[in-house]
Amino acid sequence: MTPRILVVSDNSDARSRGLAKSLRQRGAIAVTAPLAAIAFDTGRLSGLAIPGFGQRLPDAVLVRSVAAGSFEAITRRLGVLHALGRLSVPVWNSAQAIERCVDKSMTTFLLQNAGLPTPPTFAVEGRAAAEEIAERELPKTPLVLKPLFGAQGRGIKMIRSLADLPAPETVSEVYYLQHYVPRAGPPFRDFRIFVVAGRAVAMMSRRGEDWITNVNRGAVPEQISGHDENELAELAIAAANAVGADFAGVDIVPAADGSLLVLEVNSMPAWSGLQSVAAVNISDAIAEALLKTVADRAEAARPYRFASPANS
Template sequence: MIPRILVLNDTSEKRTRNLAASFRRRGAVAINMPLAALAFDTTSKSGIAIPGFHGALPDAVLVRSISAGSFEAITRRLGILHALGKLGVPVWNSARAIERCVDKSMTTFLLANAGLPTPRTFAVEGLEAAREIAARELPATPLVLKPLFGAQGRGIQLVRTLDDLPADDDVDGVYYLQHYVPRAGPPFRDYRVFVCAGKMVAMMSRRGDDWITNVNRGAVPEKISGADEERIAFLAIAAAAAVGADFAGVDIVPAADGNLLVLEVNSMPAWSGLQSVASVNVAGAIAEALLAFLAERRAAAAPPRPHRFTAPANS
């Protein structure tokens, strides 16, 4: 039986095409479509209508991206992922893991709750509450203000004084404030680690003149070498486990005092920058891990073979 993998993505960009090719090389079929195309449909046998599946369900679902939309649209799309999981379809990453990672405050809570090193963080509503925190924390350190929902370094700003705090309307009333991590620079560096199925697949250093070291902001991907590799990999694997992610891009920053701190866990990570310096094919590693998971799942569900009794030979 040929496994059918549903890859949920809003574009057919290079990484998605590489995923499809990686599944094909391993004897599976990958079908790409946007999550918005799936529908709840009580006339369908499963209760979910998937274009081209004619009432059947995929063997697994891989979530590459979820496009922007209204609160209602995103709620419905995540509901589809929850429903697929309820029907027993493996979903990488699950709706629960995506929800945890999209909400930076929940990610930070789970990292700290797991005992992982992460900067001191506060998430509150209202400018007055944010000013109280800033007044208490700023004498010791600048603060980093991040959008609660955001990626690729967009909307991040450094808060050095109370006047640096934006108005409520500029942050939708929510202030996610994190201690700034002092580090050497410029150039500044941090680490991106790709984790899949509990293993480190690849890692890179991002070097940039800006303290926000995202590749899309001009940072340069570089290979990592040195004694920190093992520590970085350990933290990344533990961080992905803390949020329940089957695969993830984990951001780790090296502080000036030598400590490593986990900043974020991305449940829908890009890997073009990472692939440029990685010796492992990231798309291939994802396909390999997901198909191995399905094979183990089928083996565990298979009924045991009957024991054949063999009579002893006559003496």
């Protein structure tokens, strides 16, 4: 039976179109829809109404993006992903993995809990608690303030003194503070490794004049040289496993002493910059791995057939 895959995306960007194309080239039917369009509906056998699927459920779901919205809207959308998982539909990435990665404090907790190298990090509520952390840690190193929920380098700020701490209302009362990792620069460099189904399929170095080395802020993607790619791959795979992600973009920074530290794990990663230097088509890699999962599940569900004994 032809597998039917739901690609969850809130806009028809190049990456979403590429994923749908890669799935179709491999014989699947790909339907793209935003989570906002999927309804809980107790009149349906599954309890969900999914555009393009009628009474059927998809054979798998591939989450490209979840749009911003109110707390209630995001809770409902993630609830849809939780429901699909409860209905035994493979969801890449699962609601739980997305929640773990979107919340940077949980990501760093899971990385540290898995024994992976990551900078000392603190997430507290209220200005007084943030000042206490800053007073204790700033004599050792500058701190990096990041939005708890944020991406692509937006809202990141270097904290060198108490005066640099923003007002509580600008950070929703939550201060996520991480030791700055000193490294050579400018230019500054770090790494993005793309992991799919437990395999590092692509990686790049990002070079920028700014210490925040996101491609959308002007950093240049380059092929990696002068570092052990196997070490980077092993660390990235372990980080993706720590948060339970089927595919992920893992950000790794080299410290001045040559050690590697995991900064973030992105469960809905972009890969335009990475694709420009990658030897593989990343959409193809995701599609192949997802469809293999679907095929393996279908094979496991088939009843065993025993050969009839030969006539004597």
